[in-house]
Amino acid sequence: MSLDFDIRGELGAFRLQARGQLDDTGVTVLFGPSGAGKSSLLRMLAGLLPSDGTLRLGEQVWQGEGARLSPWERPVGMMFQQPTLFRHLSVRGNLQYVVRRRGGEASLTAVIEQTRIASLLDRSVANLSGGEAQRVALARALLGSPRLLLLDEPLSALDLGHRESLLASIAEVGRRVPVLYVTHNLDELLTLADQVWLMESGRLTVLGEAHEALASLDSPFVLRSDAATLIEGTVSGFDAQDHLLTVTVGEHHFLLPARQAMPQGKPVRLRIAARDVSLCAQAPAASSILNIHPVAVSGVRSVGPGQSMVQLELGEQSLLARVSSRSVRQLALERGSRLFAQVKAVALV
Amino acid sequence: MLSEGDWLALWVSIKLALATTTILLLICTPLAWWLARHRLPGQALLEAVLALPLVLPPSVLGFYLLVALGPSGPGGWLASWSDARSLAFSFTGLVIASVIYSLPFVLQPLKNAFSAIDDGQLDMAAISGASPVDRFLSLVLPQSRQGYASAAILGFAHTIGEFGVVLMIGGSLAGQTRVASVALYEHVEAGDYASAHRLAMALLVLSVVMLWALFRWQRRSQPGVMP
Numbered sequence: 001m002s003l004d005f006d007i008r009g010e011l012g013a014f015r016l017q018a019r020g021q022l023d024d025t026g027v028t029v030l031f032g033p034s035g036a037g038k039s040s041l042l043r044m045l046a047g048l049l050p051s052d053g054t055l056r057l058g059e060q061v062w063q064g065e066g067a068r069l070s071p072w073e074r075p076v077g078m079m080f081q082q083p084t085l086f087r088h089l090s091v092r093g094n095l096q097y098v099v100r101r102r103g104g105e106a107s108l109t110a111v112i113e114q115t116r117i118a119s120l121l122d123r124s125v126a127n128l129s130g131g132e133a134q135r136v137a138l139a140r141a142l143l144g145s146p147r148l149l150l151l152d153e154p155l156s157a158l159d160l161g162h163r164e165s166l167l168a169s170i171a172e173v174g175r176r177v178p179v180l181y182v183t184h185n186l187d188e189l190l191t192l193a194d195q196v197w198l199m200e201s202g203r204l205t206v207l208g209e210a211h212e213a214l215a216s217l218d219s220p221f222v223l224r225s226d227a228a229t230l231i232e233g234t235v236s237g238f239d240a241q242d243h244l245l246t247v248t249v250g251e252h253h254f255l256l257p258a259r260q261a262m263p264q265g266k267p268v269r270l271r272i273a274a275r276d277v278s279l280c281a282q283a284p285a286a287s288s289i290l291n292i293h294p295v296a297v298s299g300v301r302s303v304g305p306g307q308s309m310v311q312l313e314l315g316e317q318s319l320l321a322r323v324s325s326r327s328v329r330q331l332a333l334e335r336g337s338r339l340f341a342q343v344k345a346v347a348l349v
Numbered sequence: 350m351l352s353e354g355d356w357l358a359l360w361v362s363i364k365l366a367l368a369t370t371t372i373l374l375l376i377c378t379p380l381a382w383w384l385a386r387h388r389l390p391g392q393a394l395l396e397a398v399l400a401l402p403l404v405l406p407p408s409v410l411g412f413y414l415l416v417a418l419g420p421s422g423p424g425g426w427l428a429s430w431s432d433a434r435s436l437a438f439s440f441t442g443l444v445i446a447s448v449i450y451s452l453p454f455v456l457q458p459l460k461n462a463f464s465a466i467d468d469g470q471l472d473m474a475a476i477s478g479a480s481p482v483d484r485f486l487s488l489v490l491p492q493s494r495q496g497y498a499s500a501a502i503l504g505f506a507h508t509i510g511e512f513g514v515v516l517m518i519g520g521s522l523a524g525q526t527r528v529a530s531v532a533l534y535e536h537v538e539a540g541d542y543a544s545a546h547r548l549a550m551a552l553l554v555l556s557v558v559m560l561w562a563l564f565r566w567q568r569r570s571q572p573g574v575m576p
Contacts, residue, residue, distance in 0.1 A: 048472050071475040072483075078476045084469040088491040097487070101478030144478065 001058030077146030102144025250315030411517025438520035462496020
């Protein structure tokens with residue numbers, strides 16, 4: 001069921017205005033600088049902060065048309081920036097608190113396993129580490145069969161190992177209900193995002209599909225040193241001797257290191273960092289770089305002193321290359337220029 | 350050992366303290382919640398009035414209560430419903446006076462406990478499907494356990510220790526309004542120091558035990574409540 005909203009709210013002198021739609025499934029990443037109003041938007045959607053305007057999930061009106069559901073009447077699973085575990089209850093008590101009120105006893109075991117908190121169940125929440133507390137808070141948000149999941153930097157305190165498995169759990173929930181996910185972390189965005197939204201000084205901008213938003217020269221992502229693009233392709237081969245996986249993207253074939261073969265035809269996402277792409281006018285005769293593809297320039301933008309971002313067309317999809325402004329001048333790069341992109345590193349997300 | 354009259358006085362004191370504490374816990378729960386969680390005009394004045402018993406000489410309070418509870422005050426009007434002339438010199442009158450006199454000792458710990466509850470905890474409980482009443486019972490009460498223990502023990506102990514107010518409005522009727530502290534005073538007046546010693550010791554032990562229980566309990570329960 002999709003979430004439609006058109007709301008306004010004031011917090012002291014700060015004004016927030018947001019209009020959008022969350023598809024009935026999929027993860028939407030909400031990006032933006034600190035203090036832009038991301039957390040406030042989540043709180044307004046949950047009903048914890050007052051707002052005017054309309055808000056509904058599918059046919060159920062949460063707000064507007066004379067109705068207003070209280071937070072405890074909205075079927076929302078939520079995680080604040082702070083884990084906010086009930087401090088008078090054990091870990092198990094925290095989970096039971098939701099289950100007793102929202103139901104979802106059946107999913108309890110699965111959620112405990114996904115978030116890897118089985119060994120923590122009888123602990124007091126006062127003695128949990130930051131990462132442990134976050135996992136318990138995520139488990140609590142996933143319980144109770146929510147029809148909308150609002151997550152505010154849910155993995156910020158987690159180490160890499162746990163982060164990956166929890167990202168997979170969140171992505172899985174995203175296949176059933178809409179998920180709105182606040183993060184500053186580009187890795188998390190690249191892994192999870194189907195849609196990308198941007199919040200700046202209280203205003204929401206819908207940037208669209210993740211791979212388009214990332215490759216757009218207008219998006220704020222191109223200003224980051226870790227700017228990257230997503231390319232969608234399908235697995236088409238594996239060289240067991242060199243441990244190289246072939247992924248076909250349109251007419252192009254990318255080779256990337258992999259431990260083992262993957263099923264033929266499996267759709268995958270490739271992540272290519274803009275700083276790992278270099279440009280040359282002619283295809284080099286011999287190079288250590290495996291992925292060299294003919295591309296066409298579709299845009300150039302300065303992204304800092306002496307630094308430029310070049311948007312490239314690779315078949316139907318877009319790539320970014322971060323190069324020096326001098327190179328842009330020497331290669332006379334402009335819209336329509338045809339040249340070769342050397343991609344130094346490609347990763348599966 | 351204590352004489353029968355002293356046991357009776359001690360029993361009246363305990364009965365009075367129990368009734369007062371129970372009533373105060375019921376009154377102060379919504380009052381403390383309102384004072385702790387809201388900012389409204391006139392609040393400072395209200396809090397000052399509620400804290401008056403802390404600084405006012407008990408005899409001043411007792412005098413006003415005597416007037417208020419007497420035949421020509423609102424207390425007398427109330428008493429006329431039950432065929433009495435006045436609420437002064439009655440157990441009911443003592444309970445009303447004690448409720449006013451001990452109110453800040455119950456209100457303050459509850460207010461502190463409610464102020465200490467994090468907004469995030471309440472928000473999270475709401476997100477977890479808990480209505481306001483449910484949140485109060487399932488989150489606020491358990492997280493305010495210590496505040497309730499302090500409030501109950503302080504309210505009880507302070508009522509047991511009451512003297513000036515009771516002297517003004519009690520009238521020392523055996524089994525009704527003669528509380529232990531007044532009985533002790535009367536022993537001293539009569540020069541019966543032996544009885545005075547025994548009763549004083551009983552009150553001293555009772556007070557020490559109550560406060561010891563309070564502090565011991567606070568010490569024990571502290572670590573688990575820390576964030």
